[in-house]
Amino acid sequence: MNLAHRLRRMLDDEPAGPLLTGDLVEQARTADVPAAVLVGITDRAEPGLILTVRRENMRTHAGQVAFPGGRLDPGEDATAAALREAWEELGLDPAAAEVVGEIDPYRTITGYRVSPVLAVVRPDQALSPHEEEVADWFEAPLEFVLDPANQQRKSALFQGRERHYYEILWNGRRIWGATAAMLVNLSRRIQWN
Numbered sequence: 001m002n003l004a005h006r007l008r009r010m011l012d013d014e015p016a017g018p019l020l021t022g023d024l025v026e027q028a029r030t031a032d033v034p035a036a037v038l039v040g041i042t043d044r045a046e047p048g049l050i051l052t053v054r055r056e057n058m059r060t061h062a063g064q065v066a067f068p069g070g071r072l073d074p075g076e077d078a079t080a081a082a083l084r085e086a087w088e089e090l091g092l093d094p095a096a097a098e099v100v101g102e103i104d105p106y107r108t109i110t111g112y113r114v115s116p117v118l119a120v121v122r123p124d125q126a127l128s129p130h131e132e133e134v135a136d137w138f139e140a141p142l143e144f145v146l147d148p149a150n151q152q153r154k155s156a157l158f159q160g161r162e163r164h165y166y167e168i169l170w171n172g173r174r175i176w177g178a179t180a181a182m183l184v185n186l187s188r189r190i191q192w193n
């Protein structure tokens with residue numbers, strides 16, 4: 001069974017736990033700017049997850065680890081936007097990505113309703129970060145980032161209240177916030193082993 005088919009079957013199962021809906025529960029109704037990210041999984045014997053590192057001079061989320069993605073252009077659906085953004089940010093040829101499907105949307109503190117688009121990417125696909133947006137990219141082992149033992153729940157004060165978020169540390173990289181939350185949701189959806 002190929003990886004894309006395997007992932008589709010896993011997505012049909014009930015989640016292993018409650019899904020995270022957003023950064024701030026009370027903000028759920030106001031986060032309505034549609035956006036999409038590509039959750040690119042490399043088709044290897046031990047699949048990896050493609051992630052970017054945003055440039056330090058970016059207006060929002062500077063220096064953070066993220067999925068390639070952004071807001072939808074007029075007339076686009078989430079899949080088209082995620083593939084376009086992956087092309088713009090990494091030079092990922094859309095023909096090299098087999099879309100598995102959209103997974104549960106996540107609402108960010110910055111007002112976006114993000115639709116993660118799961119896709120299987122050819123392992124030999126050459127990637128080249130866009131010099132104005134992406135400082136670097138890397139591939140983290142899917143098994144590691146989806147292992148609940150590596151998904152640490154943390155807390156911080158925000159707007160006078162204690163807030164909770166997830167953090168995944170891998171090979172000197174800090175994956176946290178919305179990106180980590182979407183990975184927590186994915187791990188509860190597909191229960192990778």
